[in-house]
Amino acid sequence: MKPSLQFPPLLLRLKRLAVLPGLLWCLLSGMSAAHASEAQPILEQPITLQVREERMAAVLSKIEAQAKVRFQYSRQLIGANRRVSINAVGQPLAQLLNQLLEPLQVSYKVVNDGIILRPATVSAAGAAPAADVPVTGQVVDEKGAGLPGVNVIIKGGTNGTQTDMDGKFxxxxxxxxxxxxxxxxxxxxxxxxxxxTTFNIALAPDAKALSEVVVVVGYGTQRRQDLTGAVARVDGAEIVNQPVQTPT
Known part of the structure; x- marks a missing residue:
């Protein structure tokens, strides 16, 4: 009879510790695979549902009854009183949820026999465009009077408007x-x-720009800042209609 091998107690202990991580990895892998396999059939369930102008919360309740799942969500997040219409015949649950939730930028995750609704995360590369914000205000001059015709333009673009007679926009x-x-x-x-979103803008005179503004007068041109009196405009027709005196 061959003698059996005897390992020192310390070596046996180290051998058991080396096997333990492998067992834990196998256990966790099995749990993850089981969770994924459970989520897949839930989302593949065929749903048949026809509703017209029903509240979102009521529609989700009907889906819960058919799919045997429970939704967890914030009423504000999904717009619980928002009216929706659906005409689904044998449509997979995942496809139906995408149709309902994508316009609201809401995503979902299957956890056990429930589905959690949460805000969709958008990557920086595919970030949603910023929403438009209504902006109002008034533009005034250095004396506080409204300035009409001021250009209000979005920087880097061409979209914009002009102020009205009171300087408002x-x-x-x-x-x-x-x-x-x-x-x-x-x-x-x-x-x-x-x-x-409300702005009161006071524009200051630009001395340099003012000196470059040229006013055409009857006998030449002058810079606006050099004018000390009023400049009148006379049409040629008015000159023709003036009485002509004849020498006596």
Whole structure:
């Protein structure tokens, strides 16, 4: 009879410790695979549902009854009172949920026999465009009087508007954009649209621009800042209609 091999107690202990991580990895892998296999059949369930202008919360309740699942969500997140219409015949649950939730930027995750609804995460590369923000305000001069005809333009683009006779304006712009206010003879001003949506803009005269404005007069041209009196405009027709005196 061959003698049996005898391992020292310390070696046996180390051998058992080396096997333990492998057993744990196998156990965790099995649990993950089981969870994924459970989630897949839930989302593949065929749903038949025809509703017209029903509240979102009521529609989700009907899906719960058919799919034998429970939804967990915030009523504000999904717009519980929002009216929706569905005409689904044998449609997979995943496809139906995408149709309902994608417009709301809501995602879902299967956990055991429940489905959690949560805000969709958007990567930086595919970030959703910023929502337009209504902006209002008034542009005044150095004396506080409204300036009509001031250009209000989104920086880097061509979209914009002009102020009315009282210097007031209204415009919808993407959140975080920059507005540029410009007017002849005044220094342009920029503001960033953030949480503030009402602006009172005071433009200051631009001395350099004012000196470059040229006014055409009957006998030549002068810079506007050099004029000390009023400049009148007379049409040629008025000159022709003037009485001509004949020498006696």
């Amino acid at each position: 209204t415009l919808s712009v993407p959140e975080g954009s920059t507005l540029v206010f410009s007017f002849v003879g005044y220094t342009a001003q920029e503001v960033v649209v953030g949480t503030q």
